[in-house]
Amino acid sequence: MFEKIVGHETITHHLEKEIVGDEMSHAYLFSGMDGIGKKKTAKEFAKALLCSDNEEKPCGHCPACIQIDHENHPDVKVIGAKTGETSIKISQVREMISDLSVKPYSGNWRIVIIDEAERMTPEAQNSLLKSLEEPLSYNIFILITSHPQSILPTIRSRCQSYHFQPLNSRKIKEILHRDTEFDSQLIDNAVLSSGGSPGMAYYLLENSEIREERVHYLREIYSLLRGNEIKVFSLAETLSKDKTTSQGTLEFLIHWFYQVGLLLDGHPLPDNAKPDQALVAFYKLLENEKNEAIIKTLFEMMATIQYNVNLRLQWEKCFIKIMRIQKG
Numbered sequence: 001m002f003e004k005i006v007g008h009e010t011i012t013h014h015l016e017k018e019i020v021g022d023e024m025s026h027a028y029l030f031s032g033m034d035g036i037g038k039k040k041t042a043k044e045f046a047k048a049l050l051c052s053d054n055e056e057k058p059c060g061h062c063p064a065c066i067q068i069d070h071e072n073h074p075d076v077k078v079i080g081a082k083t084g085e086t087s088i089k090i091s092q093v094r095e096m097i098s099d100l101s102v103k104p105y106s107g108n109w110r111i112v113i114i115d116e117a118e119r120m121t122p123e124a125q126n127s128l129l130k131s132l133e134e135p136l137s138y139n140i141f142i143l144i145t146s147h148p149q150s151i152l153p154t155i156r157s158r159c160q161s162y163h164f165q166p167l168n169s170r171k172i173k174e175i176l177h178r179d180t181e182f183d184s185q186l187i188d189n190a191v192l193s194s195g196g197s198p199g200m201a202y203y204l205l206e207n208s209e210i211r212e213e214r215v216h217y218l219r220e221i222y223s224l225l226r227g228n229e230i231k232v233f234s235l236a237e238t239l240s241k242d243k244t245t246s247q248g249t250l251e252f253l254i255h256w257f258y259q260v261g262l263l264l265d266g267h268p269l270p271d272n273a274k275p276d277q278a279l280v281a282f283y284k285l286l287e288n289e290k291n292e293a294i295i296k297t298l299f300e301m302m303a304t305i306q307y308n309v310n311l312r313l314q315w316e317k318c319f320i321k322i323m324r325i326q327k328g
């Protein structure tokens with residue numbers, strides 16, 4: 001049923017069981033980093049319910065499947081922040097809710113996918129909460145988010161949660177070799193800097209300057225770990241330009257130090273991948289406990305930047321802490 005989804009087997013297995021047994025929840029929360037396959041899974045889920053093929057659901061080529069792919073199926077609503085807007089407004093949620101009381105147009109189900117659900121304003125979230133509290137039998141909500149902590153606990157508690165883990169590099173390579181024409185070397189490099197997200201790897205392939213930027217950050221952080229204090233400030237300055245870059249870089253760094261941790265623990269890298277030179281350099285520089293403390297610091301930074309903080313100051317604090325950890 002979810003053959004198109006690479007990885008996330010535990011999740012798709014559960015979802016398939018629910019669909020086959022007709023035991024779906026009224027609301028789901030799909031969390032996990034950007035570009036990892038959450039929305040794709042949500043769409044496959046919708047297709048499995050609405051596909052008009054009698055034998056294989058989803059077939060991928062009936063009108064319903066095609067409409068869902070193109071996000072113009074009448075019973076699959078996809079809402080997100082409008083172009084040029086940073087938040088999902090209460091007016092969008094109200095409009096969506098007013099459509100929900102009408103029975104589905106083509107079948108038994110209506111699926112509402114809220115993309116980047118953390119962008120809903122508190123008012124929008126409260127307005128959605130009412131629909132979740134009194135669900136109509138044919139409506140299924142799927143909230144997609146990379147920051148579940150920004151969703152009201154009252155909403156989260158009404159959703160069945162699935163957390164999407166980063167994919168291992170072999171799986172990402174599989175996707176990229178299948179879907180793109182890039183050569184192996186470029187794909188390997190992009191995967192290494194992708195933080196386990198196929199969407200990010202793809203983005204890096206398309207945007208070589210960001211790929212180079214990440215290699216640059218690694219060099220700078222390596223230098224910082226070796227005691228080059230000035231890097232604290234230059235890195236903080238570059239990284240504080242905007243929140244999105246900060247988040248993406250943080251996810252990448254967390255994944256990076258996680259891989260260093262695998263080496264330090266004596267574990268092979270996922271799929272016995274050969275560690276690249278940069279990774280080995282970090283491995284030689286760090287000790288296990290320190291590496292773990294660095295990862296913890298990066299996670300704290302991740303939590304901090306959810307709020308309206310002075311990014312530059314927070315990055316400085318973060319890097320100073322990392323430098324102190326390394327100094328011991």
Ligand SMILES: [Zn+2]
Nearest residue numbers: 051059062065
């Ligand atoms: Zn179909």
